[in-house]
Amino acid sequence: ISPLQIMAVENGSSVTEFILEGITHQPQLQLPFFLLLLLNYMVTVVGNFSLINLICLNPHLHTPMYFFILNLSFIDLCHAFVITPKMLMSFVLDKNIISFEECMTQLFFFCFFVHSECYVLTAMAYDRYVAIGKPLMYTVSMSPQVCALLITGSYVMGFAGGMVHTGDMLKLSFCDANIINHYMCDIFPLQQLSCSSTYANELVDSILVSTTAIMSTLLIFISYALILSNILHMSSSRGWSKAFSICSSHIMTVAIFYGSGMFTHLKTSSGGSLGQGRFFSVFYTNIVPMLNPFIYSLRNKDVKLALKKTLKRMPAHRPTALTLGQALTLKTEDQSHISPLQIMAVENGSSVTEFILEGITHQPQLQLPFFLLLLLNYMVTVVGNFSLINLICLNPHLHTPMYFFILNLSFIDLCHAFVITPKMLMSFVLDKNIISFEECMTQLFFFCFFVHSECYVLTAMAYDRYVAIGKPLMYTVSMSPQVCALLITGSYVMGFAGGMVHTGDMLKLSFCDANIINHYMCDIFPLQQLSCSSTYANELVDSILVSTTAIMSTLLIFISYALILSNILHMSSSRGWSKAFSTCGSHMITVALFYGSGICTHLKTSSDESLGQRRFFSVVYTNILPMLNPFIYSLRNKDVKLALKKTIKKIA
Structure with a gap:
């Protein structure tokens, strides 16, 4: 018996497993949703994994900005591994069963990665402010030690958030109801199943979510206010253009992530339909992790240049054109480098290699x-x-x-x-x-x-x-x-x-x-x-x-x-x-x-x-x-x- 199960039994819980309802009950929508989410999952994994590898393999991308993008991709990748596989199973299995321990583990990692992403996005906004507002001090202000401290702080805050949410959930009792009206173990759907009072939990969760959201958005807003102030003092239009191109990808990510997250939270906490909440949740659990690598690569010249360089390294060395005389007079040890197809082409009078x-x-x-x-x-x-x-x-x-x-x-x-x-x-x-x-x-x-x-x-x-x-x-x-x-x-x-x-x-x-x-x-x-x-x-x-x-x-x-x-x-x-x-x-x-x-x-x-x-x-x-x-x-x-x-x- 796991410690989580013992804790649940001590709280008077008789439920040992939950059933995830999934996104929809309509049979005609099952196949389209399954295929779309499977595609989404594959693109998310391949996209983020490719971006991580691209940043690691190219030394000119070893800068603070790409260090934060790498961590953002890592979080999105982990987010996809935590949520989507179990989500896809609801389309295949008659009953998508998840054990009590698995449910609490999924809840912890979901909260951990959501809180961590909030703080990583905040650190990225600060990085953009220093790059535009204090370019001469950039290498000092965003030294490897500072970057490591910001990322470590983000993960520590995420870990703390995950522990608080999961710890609060473990204090609740679950008696008979075990069907979660969602495709994952989320806070509000689980609270609705509890047979004990959830007032204290709702209060703590609301305070924690609000504090994280308000604090991170406020710091991002301050960073962009300072960036805007610096942009307005720039005399050249080229400077304006460069500043906007540097910040645009981050602004898009912040808008999609916070917009969908807050809308989902407000819908659920204000008594809105949990069924509607499922659809809005898809944005920050599936869509945002898929879009991020494209937002930070397709709009970025450095990443596109790195991708081209990496792809150019991959093809094998291409031989130069040979005349028939050269092909016939080459030394024996050099002939091993010429393929039979190339010799055949030379003999036929082909000059194209x-x-x-x-x-x-x-x-x-x-x-x-x-x-x-x-x-x-x-x-x-x-x-x-x-x-x-x-x-x-x-x-x-x-x-x-x-x-x-x-x-x-x-x-x-x-x-x-x-x-x-x-x-x-x-x-x-x-x-x-x-x-x-x-x-x-x-x-x-x-x-x-x-x-x-x-x-x-x-x-x-x-x-x-x-x-x-x-x-x-x-x-x-x-x-x-x-x-x-x-x-x-x-x-x-x-x-x-x-x-x-x-x-x-x-x-x-x-x-x-x-x-x-x-x-x-x-x-x-x-x-x-x-x-x-x-x-x-x-x-x-x-x-x-x-x-x-x-x-x-x-x-x-x-x-x-x-x-x-x-x-x-x-x-x-x-x-x-x-x-x-x-x-x-x-x-x-x-x-x-x-x-x-x-x-x-x-x-x-x-x-x-x-x-x-x-x-x-x-x-x-x-x-x-x-x-x-x-x-x-x-x-x-x-x-x-x-x-x-x-x-x-x-x-x-």
Whole structure:
């Protein structure tokens, strides 16, 4: 028995666990809220973790201002870990149970981080005042010792606040009511469940919250009043502009944090609906921690410069151009530095050793929205497919042929994302998104390999569905582990062969001067347009190969579904119809999206339409479809949802 439980028993409490109600009871809102909050959580974690690493890795960011930003990101990261995982469980579990000890622990850390953030924001306001008001004394006034003292003080005050709130809560008795009308263990919802008087608690909590809020806002207000006074004495407009740019990010954070926090507190303490309070709480428990890294990075030249420098360090050394004579006369020990692909290119008369990827768009106003959307897409794709693979591996009742194929489809989508998206995202950050000749050919090979493999895996899945519906008694024999392994191996072999043919054909071409690829990746048709040699043979081979793969796989899928439909029509019960359609529904959606977007892209290019248009169509099968597949095969599937619930219950 834990000390907290003993304390609760001594106070006459009979409740040992609580049930968190979550955000909403409306079934139609469950899935949208779950997806939005999951996205929010991933962006919060990745954003804050990236900003912390960026500040640590770049010495020119080792200044007081970035020291405070680092601590703010650390608090936001911890805040997300404390609140969001349990919050997300309310959408998956029938009853989101939290033990008494876990509830009190969550309450303590929630209060600790909220109070700490108030004081860190106050310290940041003081730092901005010294930077603008006393620039010559800045290094002395904001020495490492002073910064450490301010941060330590912030955490100490936060710790004290958390201890007072939690200590007060432990004095209360909880008898029968244990359903918390919130998505977390917050002060006011817990007080409403108590069967003892909460007057003293409410008084102490109100005094503590009011003191922290008033004291920190007053100090921030004084700092900005002094900053404004100094700005008004500046003669140059450049000085004004610099001062406002330095303070604007902090002002935005303060306004969102205090605005949402105070509004929530006033709503609840004035007897307003706790249901409304939940929605307002989302701002300072979920939205603010997500926005902070973007507010302090996208509006900040130093951070953007540091990000560019860090990304530039990552790509491998790019070789310089070599003539055929130089390549042949190099010493044996130096030849190990030249790849076979580069020698092959030199022999074909190619002088290009690197390409520049143009990206999706040149319009500056679209750069940030596209970057954020594609970054979100990438994170959801990786997390979604990785989770589905793990879920299938961990649950024995999912070890069936259907889920074996779904696992391989998720693996292909995951690899597809790793091959295309990272380089694609760099085009939004770097002035020139350079890719070496070898990297380009490697990307082309793996792109073709995974696209061809996916075609055949989808065909194998259609055959699996036909056997399951048309020959259920023979299913275990017809779809034995050996047959499944053979189908998957065949899919990868055909994919490998397709990738080798496309890449081998591309290596036969010569690239002279033009090296700007009008695309966000190394694709067949944009590369052919850059070649200074005849591409007729390549276009013919590529068209035959793509057409053969597409026609053969779609024909086999069509035959499988024709046989499935024939079997469905012979079924007497409507239940059998429903089961058959639900079994095939997910696969049909994937096939329609994959082949629809792929064929549309191919026809656009082969009919000499704008390659710029092709980029947007390509996004569907290179980015959107790999993201959607895990949701298509999980949210529409009872077995996967049941496995997910079991796995979460094991973890909990």
